[in-house]
Amino acid sequence: MKEQDHIPTSRFSRTGNFLKTGAKVGGNYLKYYSKKLLGTDDTDALQRENAEDIYDALSKLKGSALKIAQMMSMDEGVLPKAFTDKFTQAQYSAPPLSYPLVVKTFKSQLGKSPSEVFDSFSKNAVAAASIGQVHLAERDGHKLAVKVQYPGVADSINSDLRIVKPLVSTMLNISSSEIDHYLQEVQARLMEETDYELELKRSMVIAKACAPIQGLEFPSYYPEFSSGRILTMDWLAGKHLSEFLKTDPSQETRNQLGQLLWDFYDFQIHELRQVHADPHPGNFLFREDGTIGVIDFGCIKEFSDQFYNDYFQLMIPEITNNDKNFEELLFKLDFLLPTDKPEEVAHFKRVYFEVHHLLSEPFFNDEFDFADPGYFARIYALSEVYQNDKMLRKAKAARGPRDSIYLNRTYFGLYSLLHKLEANIITRSKVGTLAEHS
Amino acid sequence: MDPNTTQQNSDTRDVTQKIVNAYKEYVLLNGTEPPSIYAFCHELGISEDEFYTHFNTFDQVASAFWSQLFKEVLRELRSDQAYVEYNTREKLLGFYYAFFEALKPHRSFALLSFRDSVSLLKRESQHLTDLKKEFRLWVSELVNEGVRQGEIAQRSRITGAYDNIIWMQFLFLLNFWRKDGSRGFERTDAAIEKSVRFGFDLIEKNALDSAFDFGKFLFQGK
Ligand SMILES: Nc1ncnc2c1ncn2[C@@H]1O[C@H](COP(=O)(O)OP(=O)(O)OP(=O)(O)O)[C@@H](O)[C@H]1O
Numbered sequence: 276m277k278e279q280d281h282i283p284t285s286r287f288s289r290t291g292n293f294l295k296t297g298a299k300v301g302g303n304y305l306k307y308y309s310k311k312l313l314g315t316d317d318t319d320a321l322q323r324e325n326a327e328d329i330y331d332a333l334s335k336l337k338g339s340a341l342k343i344a345q346m347m348s349m350d351e352g353v354l355p356k357a358f359t360d361k362f363t364q365a366q367y368s369a370p371p372l373s374y375p376l377v378v379k380t381f382k383s384q385l386g387k388s389p390s391e392v393f394d395s396f397s398k399n400a401v402a403a404a405s406i407g408q409v410h411l412a413e414r415d416g417h418k419l420a421v422k423v424q425y426p427g428v429a430d431s432i433n434s435d436l437r438i439v440k441p442l443v444s445t446m447l448n449i450s451s452s453e454i455d456h457y458l459q460e461v462q463a464r465l466m467e468e469t470d471y472e473l474e475l476k477r478s479m480v481i482a483k484a485c486a487p488i489q490g491l492e493f494p495s496y497y498p499e500f501s502s503g504r505i506l507t508m509d510w511l512a513g514k515h516l517s518e519f520l521k522t523d524p525s526q527e528t529r530n531q532l533g534q535l536l537w538d539f540y541d542f543q544i545h546e547l548r549q550v551h552a553d554p555h556p557g558n559f560l561f562r563e564d565g566t567i568g569v570i571d572f573g574c575i576k577e578f579s580d581q582f583y584n585d586y587f588q589l590m591i592p593e594i595t596n597n598d599k600n601f602e603e604l605l606f607k608l609d610f611l612l613p614t615d616k617p618e619e620v621a622h623f624k625r626v627y628f629e630v631h632h633l634l635s636e637p638f639f640n641d642e643f644d645f646a647d648p649g650y651f652a653r654i655y656a657l658s659e660v661y662q663n664d665k666m667l668r669k670a671k672a673a674r675g676p677r678d679s680i681y682l683n684r685t686y687f688g689l690y691s692l693l694h695k696l697e698a699n700i701i702t703r704s705k706v707g708t709l710a711e712h713s
Numbered sequence: 714m715d716p717n718t719t720q721q722n723s724d725t726r727d728v729t730q731k732i733v734n735a736y737k738e739y740v741l742l743n744g745t746e747p748p749s750i751y752a753f754c755h756e757l758g759i760s761e762d763e764f765y766t767h768f769n770t771f772d773q774v775a776s777a778f779w780s781q782l783f784k785e786v787l788r789e790l791r792s793d794q795a796y797v798e799y800n801t802r803e804k805l806l807g808f809y810y811a812f813f814e815a816l817k818p819h820r821s822f823a824l825l826s827f828r829d830s831v832s833l834l835k836r837e838s839q840h841l842t843d844l845k846k847e848f849r850l851w852v853s854e855l856v857n858e859g860v861r862q863g864e865i866a867q868r869s870r871i872t873g874a875y876d877n878i879i880w881m882q883f884l885f886l887l888n889f890w891r892k893d894g895s896r897g898f899e900r901t902d903a904a905i906e907k908s909v910r911f912g913f914d915l916i917e918k919n920a921l922d923s924a925f926d927f928g929k930f931l932f933q934g935k
Contacts, residue, residue: 375806376906378795379814383897390795426902430895 371408374398377423384502392500393419406469411510418510420494420570422471426504429469432462467575471506478508478572481551488542490535490566511568513560516695524563526699531565533645533698539569540689549577550681554688556695576681586679589631590638601628610675622666633657634686637702645690646697729767729777731757736774740825746771772839775826780843782819786812787851801859802913805852805879809905813890813898824891833884841884848883852876882908903930 372380378388389396393412400408400423407424467473475496482493492511500507514522524532536559543550551572552558560568578586585607594600602624605611610627611620633654637643644650693700735757739747747753750771754761768774789811790796796807816823830836837845853876859865865875885908890901907930 373803373806373906373909375799375803375810376902378807379810379902383814388795426897426899426906427895428899430899 371400371403372423372425376426377410380423380426380504384505385500389421393421396421407504412507419497419500420508420510421500422506422508424469424471424504429466432465432469470503471501472503474572475501475506477551477575481572484547485539485542488535488538490531491539492566492568494568494570508570511560511570513562513566513568516556516559516561516692519561520695522563526697528563528565529696529698530700532561532567533693533696534700535565535567536689536692536696536698537700537702539567540685544578544682544685548580548583549575550685551575554685554692556692559692576678576685578678578682582676582678586676586682590635592639595628595631598624608676608679612674619666626664630657637690641701641703642699643702644699645693646699651694725767728759728763732759732764732767733774733777733781736771737778737822741822744825772842775840776843778822779826779841780847782815783812783844783847786815789815800862801855801864802909804855805913806905806909809883809886809909810902813886813901813905816890817898827887827891833888834881837884845880849876849880852879879912882912 381387381389381392385392389410389412393414395413397411399410401411402409404422406428407422410421410423412419412421475498478493478496482495485491485493494508494511497507513519536554539552540550540554543552552569553571555571558569558571560570562568585604588594588604589608594604602611602620605624605627606613611623615623636650637645736747736753739753739756747756750764751761753771754764768777786808790804790807796804799807826840827833827838830838833841856865856875856879860867886901886905889904890898893901893904895901
């Protein structure tokens, strides 16, 4: 049980950090809501009560509900840190599946017990997954990772969503019809995540699609030893980022790894126009030789052509630096709404301009040093400023295209990984060629 | 042994089995017990007299079904090398998973068998009389083994009550399974997992963690 003791905590801390970074980058939103919810405004007793209700309800969440809440918090940066901490704690304190249940799952899904399928199979899990656990197995001298899902996850998604709905609508301060829209999407993606057969198919496709990127390793999957709730793949060597950093890798190696990550996402977003792998530290295994093992393709986000074409105009300086063009684009992307008053339009435009320029700074340079603490300090500072912004506080509706939520989430994750790696990388990307075409 | 007795024994078994099967089928098709033992025997083509050499009431027939199922599951488990190597906690888990798996093809009968009691915990079914005896016997062997191997804490007052506690747990799970509408009864699997962990933590160490986890599960299960 030794290994079990440390995995959840490290997962906890890395997820916590990830959320924190995401939250800070998305700052303006978050800080305001957290203050509002936590009732730091002392006169606001009602809000505090609200927060307590929410807190109580949240502490009762588990499994997929936690996942939803986590997704929400990452996507929108809306959950106060105290809550997100609570989530991650609760999630990773989920106790491991007993071996008899693993056996039962094997028997009912594959008709055989693990010892009949593999030459050896670790009775205890070697790692925790959010809705399951990972065992180490061996077959014909080959090491395998076997992911086994907790029972009843798919079935609890609906009831979990029902629990989460009122919380989310309180926190985002949006109407129940708007939230239905959003939750439907979340639900669909959660259902996909519980289907390991789908994950298997997708992983095979992505591994093929990303073959041109040298240095990434994707595991091979074994359909004959997999099913809806069991996923068998090659065991990948490598360490989680935090563990890897403890080995004190050279700057060169770190740059190489960072570059690889950057290229991977650049390729997914601009070449495939789909994001397959979540830039969550647990999904990457880093190696001394500058290569990376990539796991977990549970959910996928495709970007529609319309979204892609509109959104990436934000990366064209001729547009963003021209006040009129920029305003038009913001309206087109729903960052500005027809119902906004003129002073709101002017104000939000300034805010978006500032935030956007800061966050896309890496793109406007050929090279960017993610180790630069100054850059991240500026992001935090800006979010401090906007947390106290009166007009932003009053703005109710959720703004921006829904797809941008996923895109932002992806970049938050990527920036956070690169910052931890302290990588200095070449950030020239496809975006540059976009500008040339326009 | 006298060849006659052996012959007699296997005859008895055959008739017992015949009665159990016919009873089960009647209940399944009619949703209720046969109107009388006479009517039942008439249909089966045996004399009422013969029925009484095996059973006195329909409850006893139903009870025989449950006890047979239990014994079969146990026999199967004991022939499995993996089970033999399990520790006490795993043996109990292994039993529950195997039992509810074996119960699946009999779900309709099980639901009918318990239709009179909304909660088996509040109102224990007559149909479980035999199974209960055998189950508790098996559990006390299991507990003794666990105590010998140092897995279970010897607490003079309550060690003797473990078989009863675990029996209640079994009834709880049976109830849970009756109402479980999840695909493949996966919620029952989760209930088994959590209740056994909770139960064993009570016996072994600090119960709070698993109590919390189990409590959350129940709270949220609706
Ligand atoms: N193929 C593998 N080789 C080595 N380690 C692995 C492999 N697959 C998973 N692991 C380990 O298990 C952990 C969890 O796996 P994974 O990232 O697939 O789960 P998750 O994303 O949390 O869960 P889910 O897919 O259920 O949402 C990983 O962080 C890693 O440490």
